[in-house]
Every structure is written in C-alpha cells, then in structure tokens.
Amino acid sequence: MKQFGKILKFELNGYLTNKIFVGITIFLVVAIAIVMFIPNIIGLFESDDDGNIAPADLPTMLVYAEDEKLSAIVKQYFEGVFVDYNVKEADGSIDDLKEMITSGDADCAFVMNGEASYTYYVNNLSMYDSNTAIADTVLQEVYRWKQMVDNDIPSETASEILSVQIESSTEILGKDQMQNFFYTYIMIFALYMVILLYGQMVATNVATEKSSRAMELLVTSANPTSMMFGKVLASCIAGFSQLVLVFGTAILLYNVNKEALSNPLIASIFDIPIELFIYLIVFFVLGFLIYAFMFGAIGSTASKLEDINTSVMPIMFLFIIAFMVVMFSMSSGSVDNTAMLICSYIPFTSPMAMFTRICMSTVAWYEIAISIAILIGSTVGIGILSARIYRVGVLLYGMPPKLSTIIKTVFKKQ
Amino acid sequence: MVLELKSIDKSFGEKEVLKGVSFTAEGGKAFGLLGRNGAGKTTCIRILMNVFPANSGEVLIDGAPIDYSKIGIGYLPEERGLYPKKLIIDQLVYFAELKGMSRKDATCSVDYWLDRLGMSEYRNKRLDTLSKGNQQKIQLITALAHDPDIVILDEPFSGLDPVNAMLLKDVVKEQIAKGKIVLFSSHQMSYIEEFCDSIAIINAGKVAISGDLYEIKRNYVRDKLVVSTVAPERIKADLGEACSEREDGSLLIHLTRPDEKQAIMKRLVESYDIDEIKVFEPSLNDIFVEYAGEQV
Numbered sequence: 001m002k003q004f005g006k007i008l009k010f011e012l013n014g015y016l017t018n019k020i021f022v023g024i025t026i027f028l029v030v031a032i033a034i035v036m037f038i039p040n041i042i043g044l045f046e047s048d049d050d051g052n053i054a055p056a057d058l059p060t061m062l063v064y065a066e067d068e069k070l071s072a073i074v075k076q077y078f079e080g081v082f083v084d085y086n087v088k089e090a091d092g093s094i095d096d097l098k099e100m101i102t103s104g105d106a107d108c109a110f111v112m113n114g115e116a117s118y119t120y121y122v123n124n125l126s127m128y129d130s131n132t133a134i135a136d137t138v139l140q141e142v143y144r145w146k147q148m149v150d151n152d153i154p155s156e157t158a159s160e161i162l163s164v165q166i167e168s169s170t171e172i173l174g175k176d177q178m179q180n181f182f183y184t185y186i187m188i189f190a191l192y193m194v195i196l197l198y199g200q201m202v203a204t205n206v207a208t209e210k211s212s213r214a215m216e217l218l219v220t221s222a223n224p225t226s227m228m229f230g231k232v233l234a235s236c237i238a239g240f241s242q243l244v245l246v247f248g249t250a251i252l253l254y255n256v257n258k259e260a261l262s263n264p265l266i267a268s269i270f271d272i273p274i275e276l277f278i279y280l281i282v283f284f285v286l287g288f289l290i291y292a293f294m295f296g297a298i299g300s301t302a303s304k305l306e307d308i309n310t311s312v313m314p315i316m317f318l319f320i321i322a323f324m325v326v327m328f329s330m331s332s333g334s335v336d337n338t339a340m341l342i343c344s345y346i347p348f349t350s351p352m353a354m355f356t357r358i359c360m361s362t363v364a365w366y367e368i369a370i371s372i373a374i375l376i377g378s379t380v381g382i383g384i385l386s387a388r389i390y391r392v393g394v395l396l397y398g399m400p401p402k403l404s405t406i407i408k409t410v411f412k413k414q
Numbered sequence: 415m416v417l418e419l420k421s422i423d424k425s426f427g428e429k430e431v432l433k434g435v436s437f438t439a440e441g442g443k444a445f446g447l448l449g450r451n452g453a454g455k456t457t458c459i460r461i462l463m464n465v466f467p468a469n470s471g472e473v474l475i476d477g478a479p480i481d482y483s484k485i486g487i488g489y490l491p492e493e494r495g496l497y498p499k500k501l502i503i504d505q506l507v508y509f510a511e512l513k514g515m516s517r518k519d520a521t522c523s524v525d526y527w528l529d530r531l532g533m534s535e536y537r538n539k540r541l542d543t544l545s546k547g548n549q550q551k552i553q554l555i556t557a558l559a560h561d562p563d564i565v566i567l568d569e570p571f572s573g574l575d576p577v578n579a580m581l582l583k584d585v586v587k588e589q590i591a592k593g594k595i596v597l598f599s600s601h602q603m604s605y606i607e608e609f610c611d612s613i614a615i616i617n618a619g620k621v622a623i624s625g626d627l628y629e630i631k632r633n634y635v636r637d638k639l640v641v642s643t644v645a646p647e648r649i650k651a652d653l654g655e656a657c658s659e660r661e662d663g664s665l666l667i668h669l670t671r672p673d674e675k676q677a678i679m680k681r682l683v684e685s686y687d688i689d690e691i692k693v694f695e696p697s698l699n700d701i702f703v704e705y706a707g708e709q710v
Contacts, residue, residue, distance in 0.1 A: 006511045014500070213495025217556055220463045220489050221512040395465070409427075 003222050007230030008237075011205075015238035028246045036253040039260040059107035061085035061131075062097055070112055077138050078110070082131070097121065110135060116143050174362040177333060183269045184359040185330065187280055188352055190243060192323050195288055198239040199295035199315070202231060203308050206299030206390070215394045224391035229383060232292040239288065279358050282372060287351025290379045291319065297386035300393035301406065322349035326356050335360045344371050347378035385410065415441035415476060417462075417564060417595050422471035424457055430619060431457045432468070437614040437624045441563075444586070444596040446610035446627075450706050453616045455599050456492065459566055462597075463487055486513060488562035492569045492599070494553050498542035502533075505541070506555055513560035520559065527555040531581065546573050554582070558589070565589055566597045571605055583608075603698045613698075615705045622705040631696060638694035639667040639679065644687050666694065 015021050061082055065071035071089050078087045090097050090109065100106040101123050108122040108131060116139065120132050141162055148158035209215045218227065254261060254270050261267070272280075298311045322343060329340050335357050343353035344367070354371045357363050388410045417439045424432040432454050439445035449455045461468045464482050473480045497505050503524065510520035528534045531551045536544060541552065550573050557565060567586070571579055586609060590596050600606055606613065607627070614624035623630060642664045643649060649665060650657050656668050667682075669675060679691055696704075 002514075003512055006508070010504075010508045013504075209497075212498055213491070213493040214497055216491035216493050216495060217489065217509065217553075218512075219465050220460075220487070220491075221509055391466075395460075 004226040004230050007222060007226055008234050011231050011234030012237060014205075015234065021238070021242075025242050025245060028242070029249045032246055032250045033253055036250060036257055036261070039263075040257065043260065058084060058086040060105065061087045062090040062100065062106050062109035063087060063112070064090040064094070064097060064109060065112035067112075070115065073142065074110070074112060074139070077142055078135070081134055081138055115139075115146065175360055177335075177360045179268045179271075180359045181330065183272050184356055186269060187284075187359075188323070188326055188330075188356060190247075191284055191287060191352060191355075192319075194239050194243060194284075195291045195319065196316070198235045198288065199291045200308075200312070202235050202292045203295040203299035203302075203312055204305065205231060205235075206296050206394075207302045207305050207308050210300065210302070210394055211304055219391075219394055224394070225384070225387040228293070228296055228387040228390050232289060232296055232383070235292055236285065236288050240285070276359060279355060279368070283351040283355045283375075286372070286375045286379050290347060290351075290375070290382050291315065293379070293382045293386040297389040297393065300390040301396065303396070318348055322352055325349070326352045330356060330360065345374055347375045347382075350375050415563065415593070415595060416474075417480075418472075418474040418477075419458070419462065420472045420474060422458070422461055422473075423469045424454075424461060424466075425469060432461075433619045435471070435616065435619070435621055437621060439595050439597060439612070441595050442590060442593045443611045444590055444598055444609040446606040446613035447597055447599045447616070448601075448606065448613055448702055448706065449616035453706065454619045455616055456568070458616065459489070459568065459597075459599065462564075463489060463566070485564065486560055486562035488557035488560065488565045490554055490557040490567045490570055494550060496541055496549075496553060496556070499540060501538055502541055502544075502552055503528075503537045506552065506559060509556045510559040513562075515560050523559045523561065524555060527559055530585070531555065547575060547578055550574060551578065554585075558585070562594070564595045564597065566599075568599045569601070570598070571600065571602055603702060607698045615702060617706045623701070627698070630701060634696045634701065635672060636675065636693050637669045637672045639669065639675070639682075640690075640692050640694050641665045641667060641682060641688060642690040644689065649682070649686055664690075 061078065063071060063075045063078060065074065075087055075089050078085075085107065088106075090100075094111060097106075097109050097111070098121060101109060101121055104123075108120065111119045111121065113119060118135070118139070120135070122129065122131075145155075145158050145162055148161070149155050153161075209218060251270060254266070294315050295312060298315065299308060302308050302311050325339050325343055326349075329335050329337055340353050340357060343349035344357055345354075350371050354363070354368065358368060389406055392406065392409045418436075419438075420436050422432050422435040423430075435454070435458060437445075437447075447455050447458065460466060462473055475481075475485055503521075506524040506528075507517065507520045510524060511517060515523065525534075525537075528537055531554070533548065533551055533555075536548065536552075541549060544552065554570070557567065570582060570586070574582060586596060590609075596609075598606055598610055610627060612624070612626050613630070615622045640660070641649065646659065646663070646665050649667075650659070653667060656670075658666050658668075660666050667678070669678060675693065682688055682691060
C-alpha cells in the first residue's frame with residue numbers, strides 16, 4: 001500500500017512535469033476560452049452597422065409575368081419574405097433575363113407562367129437554396145386568398161382563415177432527446193478521446209520502462225499489482241484533472257458570459273442535471289480504468305515501442321465498435337434498440353451505451369445498478385488479471401508472446 | 415548472516431532452466447556466481463529476489479525462510495537501464511523509497527552516494543545527458559542507497575574506466591567489511607579471483623562446482639607439471655603427446671597418474687637442462703573452462 005502511494009505520486013509527477021501534457025492542457029483551456037467568447041468577438045465587429053446592409057448591396061431577384069397586375073402582386077409579396085434580396089420587376093424578354101443572371105447582374109429570377117406556375121432561373125443552384133420552397137408557400141397563399149375573394153368571401157375573412165395559428169404544447173414525461181443530445185454527444189466524444197489517448201499513454205509508458213530496461217530494477221523493487229494500479233490510477237487522475245480543467249473553464253466562462261451565449265443550444269449543453277453528472281463521473285472513471293488496465297497489460301507484452309501499435313489493435317477495434325453503435329443509435333434517435341440493450345451490460349461498451357441510454361431514454365434504476373455492478377466487477381477483475389499479465393509480460397523480451405501463451409502462463413498456478 | 419539456496423528447480427514452460435541448484439553465501443564475504451551465457455544465473459538471482467517463485471526448493475537466511483519485508487536486497491542488473499528522461503535525483507530517491515525508505519532518509523542517502531562516487535554535479539541533470547560509465551555509477555547507487563543486507567552485482571565492472579573500477583573496488587570492499595553478503599556475477603575472472611572467497615559455477619541449470627575458492631584450487635587434480643627450459647624441443651620430441659607448449663613458452667606436461675609426479679620430476683631434472691619445475695596450479699579461468707565448458 002505504501003509502495004502504491006509512492007508509485008502513484010511518481011507517475012503523476014511524470015505527467016505534471018511532462019511539457020507536452022502541460023502544453024496540451026493549456027492549449028485546450030485557451031481554445032475553449034476563445035470559443036466561449038466568440039459571440040462577444042463577433043458582436044465587437046458588428047456593433048457599428050446594426051446588421052443593416054444598404055439595399056443596393058443586396059443581390060437582385062427578378063420577377064416577371066406577362067400579366068402586369070400579377071407581376072406587381074408577386075413583387076409585393078416577395079419583398080415581404082425575401083428580405084435578403086433586392087426584388088425587382090423585370091422588363092424585356094426571357095432571354096434578356098437569362099443573360100442578366102449568367103452575367104451576374106441578377107442573382108435569380110421567377111418567371112410566372114400563370115397564377116400557380118413559375119420557372120425559377122438561377123446560375124448555380126446552391127445546396128441550401130430554399131427560394132423555391134419559400135416562393136411556393138407565398139404563391140400558394142396568394143392563390144388561395146385570390147380564389148376565396150373571387151368566390152365572394154370577404155378579404156378580411158379570407159386573411160383570417162389563411163393566417164390561423166395552431167396553438168400547441170408538448171409535455172415530456174421521459175427525456176427530451178433534443179435537449180440532451182448535445183451534451184450526451186460531447187460527453188461520449190470526450191470519453192472516446194480520453195480513453196484512446198490515455199490508454200495509449202499507459203501502454204507506451206509501460207513499454208518504455210521495458211525497453212529502457214528500467215523494468216529490470218522495478219520488478220525487483222515493487223510488486224507488479226502496485227505498479228499496475230499506480231500507473232493506471234495516475235493516468236486516470238491526470239486525464240480527469242485535464243478534463244475538469246477544460247470543462248471547468250467552459251462552465252465558468254459560460255456563467256460569466258451567459259448573456260452573450262443566450263443561444264438555447266449552448267444553454268442545453270450546460271444544463272446537465274446533477275444526477276446525470278454523477279452517472280457521467282461513475283461511467284467515465286470505470287470505463288477509463290477498464291481500458292487503461294488492458295492497455296497497460298498489452299504494453300507489458302511488447303518489448304519495443306513499435307510493437308505497441310499492432311498489439312493494441314484488438315482493443316481499439318472493440319472500443320471503436322462500441323463508439324459506432326452508440327453514435328449511430330444516437331443519431332437515429334432510437335437509443336433503446338437491441339444492440340444498445342446488449343451493449344449496456346457488456347463492461348467494455350456499457351460506459352458509453354448505458355450512459356447514453358440514461359441521458360436520452362428512461363432506464364429503470366435496477367438496470368443501471370446491474371450495469372454498474374457488472375462494470376465494477378469486471379474492472380477489478382481486469383485490473384488483477386492485467387497485473388498478472390504485467391508480471392509475466394515485463395520479463396519477456398523478443399517477439400510479443402501469443403495470447404494463448406500469456407493466458408496459459410497467467411492461469412498456471414503460481 | 416548466511417544465505418542458502420536449497421535445491422532450487424525452475425522451468426519456463428517445457429524448458430527446465432534450473433535443476434536442483436544449491437549454494438551457500440556468507441555475510442562479510444563475497445560470493446561469485448559464475449556460468450556461461452544462458453546457464454541460469456539471472457534466473458537464480460530473480461528467484462533469490464522473489465521476482466518469481468521457484469517450482470521447488472527454498473531460499474533460507476540463517477536456516478529460516480527469507481522474509482523479504484525484513485531483508486533488504488540491492489541489485490545491479492546486467493541489463494542497465496533507468497528512466498532516461500527523468501532527473502537523476504528524482505529517480506534515485508524514487509527507487510530508494512520503493513525499497514521502503516522515507517523520503518527524507520532516501521534523499522539523504524542518495525546525496526551521500528552521489529558524493530561518494532563523485533557524481534554530485536549531475537544531481538539535477540537528466541540521466542540521458544550522462545556518459546555510459548557515469549550512468550553505470552548512477553545505477554550502482556540504486557543498488558546501494560537503501561543500505562541492503564544482500565548486494566547483488568551483475569557484471570559491475572563492465573564499461574568502467576580503471577579509475578572508476580578502483581572506486582568501485584573500494585566500495586565493494588567497504589560493503590564486505592560491513593558484513594554484508596555480496597554476490598558477484600561476472601565473466602571477468604580476475605575480479606572474481608580478487609574479491610570472492612567462494613564461488614559456484616552453474617552449467618546448464620546445475621551447480622557444476624561450488625565452495626571455497628582456495629579449497630577448489632587445492633583439490634584440483636594435481637596431474638600437470640609446468641616446466642621452464644632452454645631446450646623445449648628435445649622434451650617435446652621425447653614425450654610426444656603428453657607435452658604441450660604454453661603461451662609463455664613453458665611446457666605443460668600431462669601425467670597419466672597423479673602419483674607418478676615425483677618420479678617424472680626427478681627424471682626431467684636429471685635428463686634435461688631445466689630452469690624451473692612446478693605442479694600446475696589452475697587459475698579460476700582454467701577451472702571455469704573445465705567445469706562450464708563441457709557437458710553442454
């Protein structure tokens with residue numbers, strides 16, 4: 001136990017004095033600070049012109065109809081909805097109009113073939129061009145209104161009928177996926193990044209000790225279980241404090257700068273209920289540990305640093321598959337599908353799967369309890385197993401041993 | 415204090431590495447553990463240090479099973495290596511702490527040893543900025559800083575210049591004088607002969623010979639004569655295959671039976687012009703080659 005404390009302190013110190021680690025942390029904190037102040041920075045440049053641009057600077061939209069009355073009505077309505085355009089009535093032939101668009105004098109044109117039919121001319125059709133959709137709605141309304149007036153309905157009544165508003169309200173009894181989506185997404189992504197990054201670090205750390213032969217002395221000085229747990233917990237503390245710093249900065253600056261960040265999307269990210277936050281920490285720590293132990297064990301079987309990349313591949317695949325299942329389920333909106341149900345009990349996938357389900361669906365307390373219990377049990381089991389692999393692995397040099405050899409050696413009675 | 419390894423067996427998978435290895439090392443004396451590459455010396459040392467257990471056999475201190483929480487062991491591994499990117503003082507204190515010292519005592523002791531080995535100026539430098547010999551001295555401190563009862567030195571002199579070798583000899587003598595058990599493993603026989611009172615030669619996992627070095631030499635079969643003469647050709651021609659020339663020009667005469675020694679010596683002195691004649695005393699090198707060289 002005493003040794004464990006010393007190892008933990010030494011390893012932790014290793015992270016805190018590592019210039020790259022400190023540099024990345026500072027970079028992330030500064031980056032997040034900049035992101036949090038982007039609305040203020042944009043506001044700084046925009047404050048002069050109040051967001052109004054002179055009509056002459058707006059792109060030109062042409063409206064053309066044989067019937068001059070129709071042309072005037074359409075122009076009037078379009079001016080109301082296309083505020084980003086300078087809407088003009090066109091004169092001349094359709095060929096002149098096309099010429100104006102191709103030469104860039106006008107941006108687009110609506111040529112009315114009748115009251116309910118038009119051709120839209122545009123040079124390059126943008127992926128996000130919604131002009132025809134807007135025009136459809138407006139023209140539909142104009143057409144209906146005109147028809148009603150023509151059929152002797154008073155124009156006020158016609159306007160009232162057309163502008164009727166449906167009042168609605170939604171009461172969420174379970175979870176609001178829309179609201180929870182973004183912070184769940186961010187948390188799953190953070191978990192993914194941190195586990196991969198720190199897992200690699202643990203594996204590299206062990207393999208470096210082995211390749212520098214510091215291991216020869218370490219195995220004779222400390223017991224392998226203390227070594228393994230010390231290393232993994234140190235990386236966990238380092239990773240966690242890095243996250244706390246980054247997210248802490250984000251939360252702090254959000255509260256300082258709440259007014260400028262009034263966007264409901266951003267607000268939803270920071271509005272995590274406290275019980276979800278606790279689940280987040282539980283799943284995060286356990287998920288981190290279970291993978292870090294595996295990475296550590298694998299690091300101990302590699303005799304050269306170059307071997308690590310191939311050795312960690314199976315774990316990486318396992319982890320990426322878990323990540324993919326969760327991400328696809330999240331974006332499809334069905335987080336309670338069979339794959340997710342299974343994944344929320346498998347210890348290697350449950351940190352992500354179960355957490356997502358808790359955030360975005362309604363999960364019974366006993367399901368959560370079972371999942372966490374399995375995860376804790378497996379983490380301890382994997383921890384002990386990895387310490388044994390470590391004990392065997394650190395003294396093997398040469399070719400990375402076969403999995404079967406390791407298993408045989410580990411389970412052979414000591 | 416007496417350290418005793420008793421019929422140690424160890425196999426890795428199918429491969430039997432140690433087959434009933436036993437030897438005894440006493441406090442206040444240096445013990446040489448010899449053997450060819452791959453003979454099982456390092457495995458022996460690792461079992462002694464409890465890195466892994468033996469399949470059977472015991473490690474005893476004064477007749478009782480060794481208690482690793484009480485007996486401190488210092489180890490200079492043959493494969494040297496510490497943390498290249500870390501400060502020297504940090505890692506030395508860390509290793510001493512792992513061996514059970516408090517931070518304060520560890521720092522104190524490490525500073526003493528840095529000073530003793532003339533390395534104080536490197537205290538706050540990174541290990542990889544040092545030369546190989548100096549790194550070796552730093553490594554030696556990890557073996558000695560926690561004042562262990564048993565000191566195991568594997569090839570301690572390799573890579574050291576003559577001045578540093580002298581310094582290390584003094585340190586080793588000092589440790590022996592303090593009554594510690596000093597276990598040497600080396601292929602440089604001259605150092606073993608200089609320090610060690612007793613030895614064990616391991617060959618293919620078995621102890622080929624062990625015991626007091628002087629006794630081993632005395633008991634060596636006295637069936638060879640070393641002859642210095644001005645006319646070696648005549649003797650060689652007369653004795654044929656029983657006679658061979660040594661590197662220094664003297665002749666080595668193999669006797670068919672040790673008890674004909676007197677008769678042969680007399681005959682040689684009477685028949686030839688002899689400068690010097692003596693019974694062949696083997697060096698440790700000869701003993702090593704004889705016991706470790708064959709049966710492989």
